[in-house]
Structure formats: structure tokens, C-alpha cells
Amino acid sequence: MISGRQIYKAYGTVQVLKGVNIDINKGEVVSIVGPSGSGKSTLLHILGTLDKPDAGSVTMNNIAISSLTGKQLAAFRNRNIGFVFQFHHLLPEFSALENVCIPAWLAGRRKKEVTERARELLAVLGVDHRLDNKPNELSGGEQQRVAVARALINQPQIVFADEPTGNLDTANARELHDLFFSLRERFLQTFLIVTHNEELAAISDRTLHMKDGLIV
Numbered sequence: 001m002i003s004g005r006q007i008y009k010a011y012g013t014v015q016v017l018k019g020v021n022i023d024i025n026k027g028e029v030v031s032i033v034g035p036s037g038s039g040k041s042t043l044l045h046i047l048g049t050l051d052k053p054d055a056g057s058v059t060m061n062n063i064a065i066s067s068l069t070g071k072q073l074a075a076f077r078n079r080n081i082g083f084v085f086q087f088h089h090l091l092p093e094f095s096a097l098e099n100v101c102i103p104a105w106l107a108g109r110r111k112k113e114v115t116e117r118a119r120e121l122l123a124v125l126g127v128d129h130r131l132d133n134k135p136n137e138l139s140g141g142e143q144q145r146v147a148v149a150r151a152l153i154n155q156p157q158i159v160f161a162d163e164p165t166g167n168l169d170t171a172n173a174r175e176l177h178d179l180f181f182s183l184r185e186r187f188l189q190t191f192l193i194v195t196h197n198e199e200l201a202a203i204s205d206r207t208l209h210m211k212d213g214l215i216v
């Protein structure tokens with residue numbers, strides 16, 4: 001579904017990725033673990049088209065996404081890739097429902113259809129009683145679930161999550177794990193998750209270990 005081949009990336013004189021090969025299949029929940037600085041987030045950003053590799057390629061369903069540029073790339077990302085970060089990055093001036101809808105509005109989808117899907121997702125994620133609240137009126141766990149709904153609104157091929165439970169307590173982290181798996185069961189949703197959370201890594205379908213810029 002998504003493949004990276006011989007991915008290299010340096011920041012200045014620091015060679016962060018040293019020829020990474022990776023394949024993720026549809027419907028898999030895959031974790032990436034490894035020491036701080038081993039290149040996990042850098043790899044996630046490159047696979048997610050937020051950053052460019054110095055060498056190597058990324059393909060998604062046989063489209064060479066590492067060679068897309070400008071508007072083409074932004075449109076591809078918006079339609080095919082969802083992101084969840086440690087800090088949810090919800091827009092403070094918009095309600096939970098609006099935050100979820102925004103990526104779909106940007107993709108030019110019809111307002112009514114988008115609102116319906118957003119409500120449905122927020123219900124699946126158990127935050128439909130908070131539709132009109134602003135992010136600062138939600139708990140950390142609720143904010144993160146709204147961020148997951150936002151990541152899913154455009155029915156992406158894959159969701160990339162960078163330390164999604166890093167800012168949550170154990171109970172909320174566990175709930176988020178359960179959610180990832182129920183979303184996989186329900187929508188055959190694919191996830192690639194960078195995590196230090198051993199429990200999440202242990203229950204994934206596969207765990208990839210990164211060390212010194214390589215998957216080992």
C-alpha cells in the first residue's frame with residue numbers, strides 16, 4: 001500500500017536516515033519504536049509527504065508520491081493521508097465539529113455530506129456530546145479523539161500518528177489504542193504509529209525497530 005525504498009535524509013552534517021526500506025499493507029496497524037534521535041519522526045514525515053527525502057522514493061498504491069510537488073502534493077496529502085500528533089493542533093477558535101470538517105471543506109467536498117460524516121465519526125469516537133465545544137473546553141483525551149476524527153474525515157489511505165498517546169494518561173492512552181483497532185476493524189483503516197508506549201507497540205500487528213537511521 002505504501003512503500004519507502006532506500007530513503008536517505010540528512011540535516012546539515014547529521015545523516016538521520018541511512019537507506020530505509022519499509023512496506024505497510026492495507027489494514028495493518030504498525031508501530032515504529034526506537035531510541036530518541038534514531039529518525040522515527042523524520043521517517044514518518046517523509047512517508048507522510050511533510051518532508052522530502054534527499055534520496056530514495058515513496059510510493060502509495062503505485063503513485064510516486066515523493067516526486068509530487070506544489071498543489072498536486074497538497075491535494076494528494078489532503079485526500080490520502082491523515083495525521084495525528086502528540087499535541088493535537090486543533091484550531092482554538094473553531095468547534096470540535098468544525099475542526100473535523102475543515103480538511104474536507106478544503107478538499108471542496110459538499111458541506112452537508114461532510115457534516116454528516118463528521119458527526120458519525122465523532123459518535124464512533126465517543127465525543128458526539130461535545131460537537132459545539134471549542135478545544136480548550138475538552139479534556140486531553142477528548143481533544144485527541146477529535147484530532148483522530150479530523151485525520152479520518154477524508155477517508156485517508158493511511159493515518160500517520162506521531163506519539164499520539166504521549167500527552168495522555170494511561171486510561172486515555174488505552175482508549176485511544178482500542179480506538180485505532182476498532183477503526184481498523186470497521187474501516188480497514190491503516191495506521192503507522194511512532195510510539196514510546198510499549199503497550200501500544202506490543203499489541204500492534206507489527207513493530208518496526210529503528211536504530212541509527214535504519215530499521216533493524
Ligand SMILES: Nc1ncnc2c1ncn2[C@@H]1O[C@H](COP(=O)(O)OP(=O)(O)OP(=O)(O)O)[C@@H](O)[C@H]1O
Nearest residue numbers: 011012014016034035036037038039040041042043
Ligand atoms: N528539522 C530539523 N533540523 C535539524 N535537525 C533535525 C530536524 N529534525 C530532526 N533533526 C535531527 O534528526 C535526528 C532524528 O530526529 P527524529 O525526530 O527523527 O528522531 P526520533 O527518533 O523521532 O526521536 P524522538 O523519539 O526523540 O522523537 C535528531 O538528531 C534531530 O535532532
